[in-house]
Amino acid sequence: MAAALEIADLVKRYPTGTEALKGVSLEIGAGEFFGLLGPNGAGKSTLIHCTTGLAQPTAGDIRVFGHDAVHHYAEARLAVGLAPQDLNLDWFLTCEETLDYHGGYFGMPRRERKQRATELLDAFSLTAKKDDRTRTLSGGMKRRLILARALMHRPRLLILDEPTAGVDVELRLELWHYVQRINAEGTTILLTTHYLEEAEQLCDRIAFINDGRIVAQGSSRELADTYGVASLEDAYLELVGRKELSRAHILGEAP
């Protein structure tokens, strides 16, 4: 069976000359819950944008379930759902229309769109708001609608770009439960986050990306071992060169 996502030697150079990705290679197996961690500007969002067609790779290859995601991308795009970091909802549309149009963009027939939208509005507690325009929603509701939109066309690979940034604890836990459930049902998930406990709690494997390169990958335990530290948090602090911030260091327990 083809991997859910295969990235080979991916380079992205912006017209400004900034090289955001410097030959990234990565493979995520079907059904995995995979985390991508790195500091701001490390290349996480650029990698996601290249995978979803929002950025044009300079070089390299991206395959989603074996389908080319760069040039002949139609099949690959059908398999991917993106919940972006920005609350990029269309202000002119209602919640229901947002899901309906998205389903339309992915070629879903009308009856199926209606049924799926009703199901997702219910699942994300948005049924009462279905006829409200998206700009009137609270931040948490927008975040839920963005996740519902990403799931509308039943993607086999769900990409979550910092899905819990700025949301309250209750919603964060709600989203965790939901994504864990759909992962258990077979959806592959690629998650980027700045919350290490989130990655630790949810992800089977994690990759560290820094300065446009994947510098380490493995389970939370394996990453800690790679850096010779006690936890994922300490491994991350090693990565970003701020080990003086680790709890062990502060408590004077560091070797």
Add this chain to the structure above:
Amino acid sequence: MTAAQIRFLALVRREVTRFLKIKRQTLGAPMLETFLYISVFGAALGSRIDKLHGVDYVVFIVPGLIMMAWAMNAFSNNSSSILQQKFQRAIDDQLSSPASPLELLLAFTFGGFLRGLIVATITFCAAAILVEIPVEHVLVLVPSLFLVGFFFAQLGVLVGVRAEQFDDVSFYQTFLLTPLIFLGGVFYSAQLLPEPFQTLTYFDPVYYMIGLVRYGFLGYSDTSVELSLLFLTAAALALFTMNFRLFARGYKLRA
């Protein structure tokens, strides 16, 4: 219906939904403008002007008003819709779908084209209530108006894609489009102008478009109908080709 047809329809429906949701601005305001033009130039000023090329002044200006309504609305719809979606990043939902650059371009084109068609039809109906409007050459009129609508829809797409702020759109509308349309002879015959203004008018492409539409309605034109049609077709195709290339490259749409 195939998945591609559903997708294209959803992309067009999104554009139509947008302008229908703000119809006071997108349909109401142009109707009021037309009413004012007919009242001020036709009824008030027209009563003091004798016939122009054998027709009443108010009848003489109606073809230009209909063309102007279609042109302005096709342009402003597409330029502002694309810019707004870029600004909110809501366009990412379409860009990350399986839609091809051609489908995206055609869908945006249709949005403005249809809004222009609706406003031009309303303008025609409103004018027909006030004055009797002849239609002398329907086989020239219909393709001419469609080409004008298509040309300005393309121009709107081009400006919307290139624009980075709302000022960019209003700049083209205020400092380029409005002068070209007004100086193209909507409200007068170029033959009435003194030199050098008469010669300068011949460099205004809108002059030839108005000539075509006026010929379709009144059977009279200052310009060569065949050459004008040829020029307009070539210009519309050139703009379409340019826009297609921009969409294929993802110019100012994809990073």
